[in-house]
Amino acid sequence: xxxxxxxxxxxxxxxxxxxxxxxxxxxxxxxxxxxxxxxxxxxxxxxxxxxxxxxxxxxxxxxxxxxxxxxxxxxxxxxxxxxxxxxxxxxxxxxxxxxxxxxxxxxxxxxxxxxxxxxxxxxxxxxxxxxxxxxxxxxxxxxxxxxxxxxxxxxxxxxxxxxxxxxxxxxxxxxxxxxxxxxxxxxxxxxxxxxxxxxxxxxxxxxxxxxxxxxxxxxxxxxxxxxxxxxxxxxxxxxxxxxxxxxxxxxxxxxxxxxxxxxxxxxxxxxxxxxxxxxxxxxxxxxxxxx
Numbered sequence: 001x002x003x004x005x006x007x008x009x010x011x012x013x014x015x016x017x018x019x020x021x022x023x024x025x026x027x028x029x030x031x032x033x034x035x036x037x038x039x040x041x042x043x044x045x046x047x048x049x050x051x052x053x054x055x056x057x058x059x060x061x062x063x064x065x066x067x068x069x070x071x072x073x074x075x076x077x078x079x080x081x082x083x084x085x086x087x088x089x090x091x092x093x094x095x096x097x098x099x100x101x102x103x104x105x106x107x108x109x110x111x112x113x114x115x116x117x118x119x120x121x122x123x124x125x126x127x128x129x130x131x132x133x134x135x136x137x138x139x140x141x142x143x144x145x146x147x148x149x150x151x152x153x154x155x156x157x158x159x160x161x162x163x164x165x166x167x168x169x170x171x172x173x174x175x176x177x178x179x180x181x182x183x184x185x186x187x188x189x190x191x192x193x194x195x196x197x198x199x200x201x202x203x204x205x206x207x208x209x210x211x212x213x214x215x216x217x218x219x220x221x222x223x224x225x226x227x228x229x230x231x232x233x234x235x236x237x238x239x240x241x242x243x244x245x246x247x248x249x250x251x252x253x254x255x256x257x258x259x260x261x262x263x264x265x266x267x268x269x270x271x272x273x274x275x276x277x278x279x280x281x282x283x284x285x286x287x288x289x290x291x
Contacts, residue, residue: 002236003291004150005029005060005243009143013135019069020131022139026147028288029061039068040114045129049136056140058241059291066136068128083116084109147291154286155236161279162229165253168279169225172260172272176218179266218263221256228253243290250284 009024034050042049053062091104228249235242235249257280261273 002151002155003147004289005291007143007146009139011135011139015131018128018131020135021067022135023065024139024143025063027061032059033061035063037065041068052136056144080116087112158283158286161283165279168272168276172269173222175269218260221260225256241291246287254280
């Protein structure tokens with residue numbers, strides 16, 4: 001299944017006094033790069049979060065923001081009085097330094113509660129992370145569906161361009177066949193010029209014949225182009241993550257098109273080659289969005 005590398009997803013859940021919000025944004029990237037912004041309470045679970053993300057995404061730049069809010073009344077905490085006093089004193093010193101008249105309130109102190117309220121055990125963390133995994137998987141499934149939908153739109157556009165390339169290749173092949181008699185006549189005229197003189201360069205004559213024959217024959221390039229296009233359809237049908245393979249394949253297609261352009265001493269074929277390269281560049285741009 002073709003997938004785009006770009007997408008956005010959000011999921012929320014409130015359960016047992018724990019509110020979890022997950023936002024995921026994915027962009028193009030050569031490799032998989034995961035950037036996590038996590039609430040302090042679950043930062044120790046970052047590696048596990050990354051492993052969950054890797055099950056859904058193979059390539060791209062992924063930004064994940066997970067926020068966890070807990071209803072303190074439904075959880076068991078231990079107050080670290082020393083830490084609370086230290087924070088209060090620091091706030092008081094700051095108030096004096098910047099000359100704020102209002103006194104420090106308990107609400108000011110509670111905004112920093114994560115630094116002096118400690119879980120009595122790991123039970124609350126386990127509860128939090130169980131919910132985080134549920135919400136994260138929901139967000140990733142939504143993101144996956146969005147990326148598949150966009151991938152299908154990209155695939156439709158690329159397939160249309162590939163069809164156009166195949167049609168142009170057919171036209172080039174026909175022109176190549178049609179121009180053989182014309183080029184043969186040109187060759188006869190050149191040979192006649194050589195034989196007008198009693199003395200002529202045999203080596204140069206053979207070279208001219210070989211060069212002319214080589215320029216007339218674009219059969220190998222046409223065959224390879226058809227083979228590359230056939231392989232493209234095999235990749236998108238059978239490969240789960242075809243982006244890299246198609247990108248390499250486009251390089252090979254471009255090489256054959258360039259060879260035809262350099263061989264063909266024909267204005268119409270040259271114009272077709274320009275059209276092919278334009279379509280190929282558009283496909284290359286689209287492929288950068290595919291995983």
